[in-house]
Amino acid sequence: MDLHRLTIASHRLEFLLPINxxxxxxxxxxxxxxxxxxxxxxxxxxxxxxxxxxxLEALLPRDVGEEKLIAKLGCSxxxxxxxxxxxxxxxxxxDVLG
Numbered sequence: 697m698d699l700h701r702l703t704i705a706s707h708r709l710e711f712l713l714p715i716n717x718x719x720x721x722x723x724x725x726x727x728x729x730x731x732x733x734x735x736x737x738x739x740x741x742x743x744x745x746x747x748x749x750x751x752l753e754a755l756l757p758r759d760v761g762e763e764k765l766i767a768k769l770g771c772s773x774x775x776x777x778x779x780x781x782x783x784x785x786x787x788x789x790x791d792v793l794g
Contacts (some may be wrong), residue, residue, distance in 0.1 A: 700784045705749055706791040707731050719779035719790070720744055732779045732792055742769050744779035746790040750788025 699712040702719060709731060711722050720734050737740035739762050748755070752774060758766070758781070766776050779790070 700754070701787045702784055703787075703789040704731055705789055713784050715785055719784065719788075721780045722729065727753045736779060737780045739765060739778050739781045742766075742778065745769060745771070745778055745793045746779045746782075747793055748775045749776055749789040749791060751777060751786055751788030754784065754788050756780050756785070 700715060700717075702711045702713055702722070703709070703744050704711075711718075713721060718735060718766045720732055723729060723732055723734055732746070733743045735743040742765055745766070755777070758777065760773070762778050765778065766772075769776075776793075779792075783789075
């Protein structure tokens with residue numbers, strides 16, 4: 697199984713996730729550590745807002761719904777993402793903002 701490293705710089709934590717796992721899977725599959733706040737898991741609440749520090753190219757682009765919510769939250773730039781919508785496909789480093 698291919699595993700990819702998700703580093704949460706703001707908490708100084710690292711996780712290995714299988715390809716296409718959502719960032720928020722660390723909360724649901726690893727005992728709910730409370731590292732990434734979450735609410736809806738569908739990209740509708742904005743609780744899981746993160747900033748990609750490195751590895752943006754390892755993620756699929758945002759869809760229109762994610763873009764609109766991020767703009768509504770007052771953020772601009774491709775580096776802002778909703779963790780519940782990010783599927784890992786390589787090494788990624790993030791800061792948790794939500």
